[in-house]
Amino acid sequence: MGGKxxxxxxxxxxxxxxxxxxxxxxxxxxxxxxxxxxxxxxGLRNLDIVMGLENRIVFDLVDIVEGRCKPRQAxxxxxxxxxxxxxxxxxxxxKSSVSPADMIQLTDILREDFDIIMIDSxxxxxxxxxxxxxxxxxxxxxxNPEVSAVRDADRVIGLxxxxxxxxxxxxxxxxxxxMVRRGEMLxxxxxxxxxxxxxxxxxxxxxxxxxxxxxxxxxxxNENSRAGLAYRNIARRIMGEKVPFMQLTxxxxxxxxxxxxxxxxxx
Amino acid sequence: MQxxxxxxxxxxxxxxxxxxxxxxxxxxxxxxxxxxxxxxFVGARITLDVGARPVRKDELGxxxxxxxxxxxxxxxxxxxxxxxxxxxxxxxxxxxxxxxxQSNGAxxxxxxxxxxxGVMIRRTVRSGRTVxxxxxxxxxxxxxxxxxxxxxxxxxxxxxxxxxxxxxxHGDESAFVCALDMTPTQLRIAGxxxxxxxxxxxxxxxxxxxxxxxxxxxxxxx
Numbered sequence: 001m002g003g004k005x006x007x008x009x010x011x012x013x014x015x016x017x018x019x020x021x022x023x024x025x026x027x028x029x030x031x032x033x034x035x036x037x038x039x040x041x042x043g044l045r046n047l048d049i050v051m052g053l054e055n056r057i058v059f060d061l062v063d064i065v066e067g068r069c070k071p072r073q074a075x076x077x078x079x080x081x082x083x084x085x086x087x088x089x090x091x092x093x094x095k096s097s098v099s100p101a102d103m104i105q106l107t108d109i110l111r112e113d114f115d116i117i118m119i120d121s122x123x124x125x126x127x128x129x130x131x132x133x134x135x136x137x138x139x140x141x142x143x144n145p146e147v148s149a150v151r152d153a154d155r156v157i158g159l160x161x162x163x164x165x166x167x168x169x170x171x172x173x174x175x176x177x178x179m180v181r182r183g184e185m186l187x188x189x190x191x192x193x194x195x196x197x198x199x200x201x202x203x204x205x206x207x208x209x210x211x212x213x214x215x216x217x218x219x220x221x222n223e224n225s226r227a228g229l230a231y232r233n234i235a236r237r238i239m240g241e242k243v244p245f246m247q248l249t250x251x252x253x254x255x256x257x258x259x260x261x262x263x264x265x266x267x
Numbered sequence: 268m269q270x271x272x273x274x275x276x277x278x279x280x281x282x283x284x285x286x287x288x289x290x291x292x293x294x295x296x297x298x299x300x301x302x303x304x305x306x307x308f309v310g311a312r313i314t315l316d317v318g319a320r321p322v323r324k325d326e327l328g329x330x331x332x333x334x335x336x337x338x339x340x341x342x343x344x345x346x347x348x349x350x351x352x353x354x355x356x357x358x359x360x361x362x363x364x365x366x367x368x369q370s371n372g373a374x375x376x377x378x379x380x381x382x383x384x385g386v387m388i389r390r391t392v393r394s395g396r397t398v399x400x401x402x403x404x405x406x407x408x409x410x411x412x413x414x415x416x417x418x419x420x421x422x423x424x425x426x427x428x429x430x431x432x433x434x435x436x437h438g439d440e441s442a443f444v445c446a447l448d449m450t451p452t453q454l455r456i457a458g459x460x461x462x463x464x465x466x467x468x469x470x471x472x473x474x475x476x477x478x479x480x481x482x483x484x485x486x487x488x489x
Contacts, residue, residue: 151394154411158393162324162353194411196391 002111003034006118006238007136011152013123015144016173016203019213021120022050023220023228024140027235029084030220033115036075037086038106040132041122042097045089051078052216053086062090065102071109080221085114095127100134107135116238125159133160138238139168140200145175145186154195169200171234176205177248188248201234203227204248270296279312279342286318290326294333301337312342321350324357331358356396363399385420392416392430401437412452418442427471431455440478445488449474459483 008021018041025037039047042062048054059074064087071087078084090097103119110117121132133139139160143153153170160168172188179185192199206227212219219228226246233243270285270293284293301308313334322330322344331341343361346352355362364386385403394413398404403420414430416422421443422434428446433455435442440457448471450463456476461483473488 151413154394155413158396159357161390161393162357196409 003114003117004137005107005111005135006116006138006140007121007132008118008140008142009121009129009132009156010123010142010149011125011156012143012149015142015149017123017142018046018050018120019209019218020140020142020171020173020203020231021047021118022213022218023231024235024238025051025084025086025118026078026081026218026220027232028116028118028238029078029081030232031235031239032083033239034083034113035081035085035116035118036110036114037084038117038119039086039089040098040103040119040128042089042128043091043094044122045091047086047120048076048088049216050213050218051086053078053088054216057088060088060090061106062093062097064106065098071106095122095131098131100130103131104135125156129156129159133163133165136165139165140171141168141195141197142171142173143191143195144173145180145188145191147186150186150191150194157195157197169198170195171201171203172199173203174205175202175248180248200237201230202245202248203230203234204246271300273300279314279340280308281314281316283316284318284320286320290320290322294330297330298333298337301334301339309338312340314343314345315341316345317348317351319347321348322346322354323350324354327351327354327358327360331360361399362397363401383420385418391426394430410446410451421445443475443477445473445475447471447473449476449485454483456483461485 008017010017021037025035028035037047038061039045048057053076056076059069061074063069064071064074074087075085076088107117119132119136122128141153141156143149157168170192172191175188176185180187188199188202204226206219206225208222208225209219209227212222219225220231222228230246233246236243270288272283274281284297315330327344334341341360343363344351344355345363347364352362352364383402385405386400387405387407388398389407391408392398392406392410392414394411397415397417399417401419404416404418405423406416407425409426410416410424410428410430412429416430416432417436418434419437420434420439422432424446427448428451430451431453432444432451434444435457438457442456444454444456454461454476456478459478459482474485475488476483476485
């Protein structure tokens with residue numbers, strides 16, 4: 001027993017899997033969890049960059065699987081959170097270097113020392129996806145409020161159902177409440193209506209996310225960011241807490257308060 | 268004991284496997300049968316009938332590999348088990364759920380009086396999944412966009428229909444499709460094709476699609 005394995009996946013690329021993994025990792029570490037993040041996107045590794053740890057990589061996931069190092073040796077400790085580690089993907093190899101059985105074996109070792117093992121899945125539904133979900137106790141499906149992303153999420157949920165994986169929880173990422181209000185974007189209700197799975201978080205579109213990712217400081221560390229708050233709320237929900245959803249779709253009130261707050265600060 | 272029966276058919280070879288013997292043993296028998304008469308089989312398209320046995324994805328995958336190593340293509344799977352059908356769909360094989368034959372030798376009831384055969388799926392059919400049946404198909408759940416239902420007979424969706432459906436797929440023009448909310452991506456009956464109107468703001472109501480005067484019409488279901 002021991003730790004829990006949570007896989008973050010989506011089907012479609014570019015919806016924010018890696019950003020979500022990084023931010024949830026930080027948010028969980030902040031509330032005292034021992035966390036290891038695994039980048040399963042072999043050949044297109046990104047998680048280390050978003051976490052600001054790219055220059056510390058010595059060994060990677062494929063080195064562990066092929067026995068060139070111990071899991072401990074490939075783990076990179078986060079600069080601020082001593083209980084947060086990442087295992088980077090190999091950049092010069094491909095998905096077939098690792099098998100679902102390898103992933104199960106590795107996570108079984110990690111379960112002994114960590115509370116949460118979070119796996120960042122590659123896009124797609126092929127080998128890399130199967131590697132990432134094979135050991136999962138829980139699957140977080142990230143989608144954007146757009147038709148193509150929701151379609152792919154639906155496909156992934158269907159695949160998880162046939163693998164008899166415990167049905168996942170949904171994160172709607174990059175929601176623009178103003179566009180929803182104008183009827184130009186799918187609302188959270190539209191999305192959950194279609195996918196019919198448990199919603200665990202809604203992350204609003206937020207201009208601070210991209211610069212944060214670029215500079216290797218996940219946005220969760222920014223106390224003033226709405227997206228950061230949304231990720232912290234998801235982390236608490238993962239821990240079983242009941243956290244009410246942020247008010248996003250209210251046309252007046254919250255955003256104007258935020259806007260006022262910023263205006264006030266900038267003079 | 269004979270665990271493997273092979274018959275020729277119009278769609279290639281129908282291979283029926285014993286449903287109670289151990290799977291590994293049946294696979295070995297199958298391999299032996301093919302190897303004995305290799306020239307007869309080579310290049311053939313195989314439909315595998317596994318009866319009531321639930322076959323897991325890995326088992327079915329190894330059967331597929333076993334056939335492919337011998338130059339045969341696994342084309343379709345027939346089964347009475349939903350596990351097998353799911354496994355076949357996961358491997359992108361055609362899969363037909365077959366209804367178990369009536370036991371105790373009772374004379375077959377005349378059709379229509381006791382109903383006609385079909386399959387019932389008690390969950391939402393998601394994108395990328397296909398349900399095929401030579402009979403009718405009843406979905407208790409939604410059919411999401413990107414999913415596909417193909418039936419020789421009628422299609423009834425007790426839920427929202429958003430995917431592709433084809434009723435009367437073998438040419439039966441009396442087949443119909445009905446749903447509680449009828450907004451399929453594409454709807455076919457026998458040789459006719461139609462698409463949903465593009466106006467988005469519609470109020471869901473039960474509707475039925477059928478062929479009338481050589482075109483598909485959709486009307487309120489009552």
